[in-house]
Amino acid sequence: MSGEREPYRFDRSQELFARAAAVIPRGIYGHLSPVLTVPGSFPYFAARASGCRYTDVDGNEFIDYMCGYGPIVLGYRHPAVEQAVADQVAALDCANHPAPVMVELAELMVELIPAADWVVFVKNGGDATTFSLLVARAHTGRKKIIRVRGHYHGVAPWCTSLGHGGITPEDHLNLLLVEWNDLDGLQAVARRHRGEIAGFIATPYHHATFADQVMPAPGYWQGVVELCRTEGIVLIVDDVRAGFRLHLGGSAEHFGFRPDLTCFGKAMGNGHPISACVGRRELMAAASRVFYTGSYWFAAAPMAAAVTTLKELRDTDALARMRAAGRELAAGLREMGVRHGMEVTVSGPEAMPYLRFTADRDLYLTQIFCAEVTRRGSFFHPHHNWFLCAAHDRGDVAETLTHAEEGFKAVRGSYARHARQ
């Protein structure tokens, strides 16, 4: 097929996967499971990465639009970040006490994030979201949490739907569900449970999987802020996925509001394992009453990575560049769709786009398209929002658009059959 690498093989990926499947449930589990992309068109194991590109174990190179599913915000193996990590590791990493860099990082985050008067560092993004619930409950003395249907907050039992293994109805006893962007629905639930609701948690916009991303409706967040203030509900923004890609001060700043608690992760350490919950002064006493800790949470190297990552984002045009690259990519894809007579919807913020064939009934067209583009050398995920990073330049986007051109051609034959009339 034109533009496809010859021979295009995943032999070593498949060989490793067969070995993995013997000793690891599902071989590769969770969000990296091959069943979540398109079998046969995506690699399973990677060998090396640099900038915005990586090479799989079969030697195929990809321009990467997933960035490790978010963490890589400056590019893989960013020299300044890796140097800061190496310097810190040469002194101290995991130890009996934190290193001074913990204070430096906390002060930096309080300076950069208007909704942050204090910071608690954890490891997983889900450690931060669960912590935020505990703080909201400790602060209010109430139990119930309102969350939005379909918003992803991690894999703790309260986050995971009952259809998955091991989750009990008791895990969800104190949860109330609302729909995204439905301020009336939220108000109704808040009034029905007046005095019982500790917190409302949501992502800053709806980064759905298997569907278009949905930005907040005009006035939505302002209405939420007012409702939470009136009802004494702690407003929690889960910015783990989007944080530092929309705005250096947190995505809430981008949307013009100030939450009580905000959870960060992913981009904050450019791939190094660290997450955080930040909050307003009023919540600090409650945060102090929550017992929360982990063996690796005070490790200094990821904190050094985060200090350098956040400073790079602050002191360079990294954010502007990744937004520009995303804008160029989205414009190119939309234009190309029109040219091929197939409308595509590119949804979400500039640095976190997701493409879907607008008339696609079952994501089949989107799957073919992303698979074909990926086989040609640009990793497009068919079911999950993509991520730009500061290492993507115009040349990368231009090269990707040549891959996309072939992707559109590959979809053409199936379009009429699979497009919703």
Next chain:
Amino acid sequence: MSGEREPYRFDRSQELFARAAAVIPRGIYGHLSPVLTVPGSFPYFAARASGCRYTDVDGNEFIDYMCGYGPIVLGYRHPAVEQAVADQVAALDCANHPAPVMVELAELMVELIPAADWVVFVKNGGDATTFSLLVARAHTGRKKIIRVRGHYHGVAPWCTSLGHGGITPEDHLNLLLVEWNDLDGLQAVARRHRGEIAGFIATPYHHATFADQVMPAPGYWQGVVELCRTEGIVLIVDDVRAGFRLHLGGSAEHFGFRPDLTCFGKAMGNGHPISACVGRRELMAAASRVFYTGSYWFAAAPMAAAVTTLKELRDTDALARMRAAGRELAAGLREMGVRHGMEVTVSGPEAMPYLRFTADRDLYLTQIFCAEVTRRGSFFHPHHNWFLCAAHDRGDVAETLTHAEEGFKAVRGSYARHARQ
């Protein structure tokens, strides 16, 4: 005071702590919180570490008997481990796919751990313990979990007692509590809730805080295994803290039994952030039905650290050496106590001892002792079990015993008043 460093100061630690307290709840939270040691005698921030020693931010050096609260099993900045990490980082760490080292590590663990047919990698130890509950529930279709009062399994709401901020009674609805080493009590609970119990989780021995450690009573684990088999209960060992310090095959091997699921963490990566749940073949299908993932869980560098750490433990006399050092330390402390006319109890396994003055009513004597020893240069925790590592040699222990000698002298004045009659 004799043997004390002059001047012995924590100025820089205190200065950093004051800054930390302005932007971090409690300044330093969790298990590293200064309130858990003795204010004024322990540093708050560390600057560098190597082997079994570290230096705090004021330049005080300590022979370390906490080892980062467990993770450091070969010594800080172990050359082979750090080289493996550096090599992996130069290629790939956090990415869209795992690296081949994930398969290598899973195969190695299945080879080394008799109770492991498969492995799931996570980040925190608590990720592993929560996962084990989900697997037990998915496997049995039952909800209830029996746990042992006082056993530490992490900070998820099911782990944390109701006295802490943010925990609701609903978080504990499916938990049943038993006492450690009480096989009759466990049998009674299991029979009373016949057919409802998914799993029994316990640490391989009782590593209490603020109390002596308690080894399993003769026949205890064998009785537990039989009961679990009879009642169809999944037997889970939380070996996060003790794993790879008692036996290379997991602490259950040391105690002569085979659990269904075992959780590891800490020592497995010599300080690099990785934990795991391993299980028997029969549980693999259930494990596959649990949705469990994290942004950093497939990162390759900590897996490379774990491969090297486990191979070092397998191919060298590291385990024997840390046990010998622990044995020598315990014998020296006991003998010294007798010589000073103050009986001490050194409890727990050789590589994880804890010292308490036997007649201490309120841990006051233990606190004075540990504080004085620490001020002289050997970090002894007054409330938590200690950890030996393979970098402790006879010279280190001998030096520590000279610090301990001064510690015993310092306790003498308070002994009569605080010893239980």
